[in-house]
Amino acid sequence: MTAVLGHATTVRSVRRARSRSLPFLPLAVLGGDVLLMATVTSLASVVGDGMPFFDPNAEVDVATRVAAPLIAVGWLLMLAVAGCYRREVLGAGSLEYKRVFNSSVLEMGLVAVGCFLSGNLISRGFYVALFTLGIPALVLGRFGARKVLHSLRRSGYLGFPVLVAGSTEHIDEMVDVIRRASWLGFDVRGALTPGGDEGMTPAGVPVVGPTAETTKAALDADANLVLFTEGASGSGQELRDRVWDLEERGIGVVVAPGVTGIATDRVSIQPVGGLPLMHLGTPAWAEATRIGKRIFDVVGATALLVALAPVLLFVALRIRLHDGGPVFFHQSRVGRQGIPFRCAKFRTMVVDAEERLAALHAQTGYEGGLFKMADDPRITKPGKWLRRYSLDELPQLLNVVRGDMSLVGPRPPLPHEVARYDNASRRRLHVRPGMTGLWQVSGRSDLSWDDAVRLDLYYVDNWSMLQDLHILFRTFGAVVRPRGAY
Structure with a gap:
């Protein structure tokens, strides 16, 4: 009993020590912002001298050099007032980035108005350089700090x-x-x-x-x-x-x-009679079908097809030379509003893969949903690395251009999966399926069927263009460091 109590005490002491630095997390982030601000201010003083689109012979004057530290301090105070150093916003969600960006834009406007009203004009080159460099630097700095924080937390620190x-x-x-x-x-x-x-x-x-x-x-x-x-x-x-x-x-x-699966952008709190009532905005899936997203899909898919043309040619030759079979595999999938379409992929399985499927269902005890095997015997040798890095899905860029799919969206389901959908799952069909989505950047095949549905429904109800860009950015990391890809 004494040994058990001693072990428990040791574990508790270690946990307490690992979380002891937690109160200093905002100070660490503030220190990083101070270093970034000092660097950016110094660079702006140098770069702002004689910017070509202003007066090439102009120099950052003494008034500007005196005002620069005051602007930097004011910027940091603006970040603090906006709540950018509160522990609950550090390390998770988009609120931290929004607060940093919005407060920086507000600081930029206040500096411009203050200089105009006081008649104390600073160098225009310095002003443009400061905020052109400073805003991205602060956002990227928070991104880097978040990566470090996540790494530490996965190791058991700062929890x-x-x-x-x-x-x-x-x-x-x-x-x-x-x-x-x-x-x-x-x-x-x-x-x-x-x-x-x-x-x-x-x-x-x-x-x-x-x-x-x-x-x-x-x-x-x-x-x-x-x-x-x-x-x-x-x-x-x-x-x-x-x-x-x-x-x-x-x-x-x-x-x-x-109520789960609701993004903060759709939630507003209104106190009524002392009760905080949570009002939910309309779901965003209607916005995800508008022309803006469609233009983004067509332009992005076309650019990727042109840029990746050598890769597409190499993969096609590799598949053809392996077993002489067809390069592409076409499969019926269900798109927006339940309309079926032919989804194109590079072939990664043997030619008679569909004929072997029933036997694998019986062997694995398949009961419905997405069927995946970690060591599927039907996968060819080139198919293994194509799947590992998601290269087999590149032909779906043609589906995006045709309008069957989107760059980002729910996973394109099979007809027999849709036949088993309940009312909640059918909401996935409100938008075009995507080449990538929350399901892919969150673990792909490692996810359970319920988790995949939950992520897709969250995307459908809370779509935004910013979220699409974030998912595309995360997709690069999911491809480079594949997890759950088989």
């Missing part, structure tokens, strides 16, 4: 010790998401259920007490955060009292709403 409170089924659902997103840094120490006597949830999370003793359990577990899911309380007043009790002891609180 949040967390307790999850609610019914066992909702606790397991939440913990499953947390475990997949290890970069969040949520270190789940235990669960709190209404009864508190389960011992362990079905997913293996130890139950450390009842929800009625949330504060005591959080203090005993050294938890910095309590995450409330459905079933955590019997009434709103009961939940409010527990939240107040936790806040008085400096323990953070996160409440997971019963």
